Amino acid sequence: MSRLVFLLNGPNLNLLGHRQPDIYGHETLADVERGCHTLAATLGLTLRFHQTNREYELIDWIHEARGTAGAIIINPAAFTHTSVAILDALNTFDPPVIEVHISNIHKREPFRHHSFVSGRADAVIAGCGTEGYQLALRRVATLMNQPA
Numbered sequence: 289m290s291r292l293v294f295l296l297n298g299p300n301l302n303l304l305g306h307r308q309p310d311i312y313g314h315e316t317l318a319d320v321e322r323g324c325h326t327l328a329a330t331l332g333l334t335l336r337f338h339q340t341n342r343e344y345e346l347i348d349w350i351h352e353a354r355g356t357a358g359a360i361i362i363n364p365a366a367f368t369h370t371s372v373a374i375l376d377a378l379n380t381f382d383p384p385v386i387e388v389h390i391s392n393i394h395k396r397e398p399f400r401h402h403s404f405v406s407g408r409a410d411a412v413i414a415g416c417g418t419e420g421y422q423l424a425l426r427r428v429a430t431l432m433n434q435p436a
């Protein structure tokens with residue numbers, strides 16, 4: 289299995305660490321990216337880390353991951369709750385998919401309780417803060433190290 293991992297982030301996550309620290313913490317997305325690259329290296333994974341405010345870019349990266357990546361970790365942000373298109377794209381990707389949310393979406397407004405992406409995800413991590421990304425990387429490494 290390919291040890292390349294796509295870690296994809298959706299809209300407004302570029303503001304991480306700059307607004308609403310009570311919900312999303314003080315780490316910036318650059319901090320998260322740095323930490324994930326460091327951990328990925330120790331786990332023997334190669335990481336492609338992306339963020340976009342555009343739905344189609346997430347879909348294009350999921351398509352790019354097909355045939356090249358061994359896993360996708362995705363925080364689709366608000367698209368979690370709206371995007372059948374992202375679900376459809378993930379359904380074309382066979383290796384593990386892990387959905388990450390920094391906040392516990394189930395403890396928040398009712399409109400955040402439903403995730404289209406969870407219909408495809410092999411695991412969902414929510415409410416662990418930015419540590420959730422690291423937990424997802426560790427889970428990916430575990431899955432990749434399991435015999436086929």
Ligand code: CA2
Nearest residue numbers: 300301303304307365366389390391400
């Ligand atoms: O908890 C999460 O990770 C979310 O995916 C974050 C999304 C939200 O729409 C989901 O319901 C849960 C929002 C991302 C916005 O990120 C910001 C970060 C800092 C300041 C403002 C927005």
